[in-house]
Amino acid sequence: MRILTLLLSSVLLVACSTGEHEDLREWMKAVGQDSKARIPPLPTVEPYEAVSYDVANLLDPFKPAKVGPEDKKGGGGFRPDLDRPKEPLELYPLESLKYVGVMTRKKMWYAIIQVDSTLYQVKVGNYMGQNFGVVVNISESEITLRELVQDSAGDWVERTSTLQLQEKGAK
Numbered sequence: 001m002r003i004l005t006l007l008l009s010s011v012l013l014v015a016c017s018t019g020e021h022e023d024l025r026e027w028m029k030a031v032g033q034d035s036k037a038r039i040p041p042l043p044t045v046e047p048y049e050a051v052s053y054d055v056a057n058l059l060d061p062f063k064p065a066k067v068g069p070e071d072k073k074g075g076g077g078f079r080p081d082l083d084r085p086k087e088p089l090e091l092y093p094l095e096s097l098k099y100v101g102v103m104t105r106k107k108m109w110y111a112i113i114q115v116d117s118t119l120y121q122v123k124v125g126n127y128m129g130q131n132f133g134v135v136v137n138i139s140e141s142e143i144t145l146r147e148l149v150q151d152s153a154g155d156w157v158e159r160t161s162t163l164q165l166q167e168k169g170a171k
Contacts, residue, residue: 078158079148081132087126088120089122090130094163099142099143102138102140113128145163146158
């Protein structure tokens with residue numbers, strides 16, 4: 001039975017391959033003869049011209065240098081006076097100083113500053129804090145300081161800070 005099935009399938013296969021698709025083969029030949037491949041010509045290659053790249057005089061982009069004039073002395077002229085003697089309140093950070101009172105004597109305002117358990121008198125022109133802060137104004141509610149701090153480029157810039165009057169119950 002197997003042999004008979006195998007024989008029948010091979011006869012059918014041979015019968016399908018003879019002559020039925022001859023019209024398809026002729027059409028493919030006719031279409032293939034009429035069409036011609038149109039390949040565009042290759043573009044012309046222009047000769048290479050070398051360009052010199054001289055970087056000896058230029059700034060290295062990978063160095064963390066500040067862009068600007070090289071003769072700049074820093075910070076627009078702001079610099080702390082490092083030769084003057086330090087005042088006692090310059091040893092403490094500004095956050096640890098408390099403005100607890102104010103008094104006037106001979107038409108001059110004095111602020112009372114508390115550090116730990118010690119009281120200090122401060123007038124306009126005295127220095128406070130660790131950022132070269134000089135007192136520029138004293139009022140009944142606050143002390144205004146002008147500090148000199150360094151920015152990310154190392155230049156000295158001015159910054160205004162204030163100390164608010166501490167109420168009696170505030171710590």
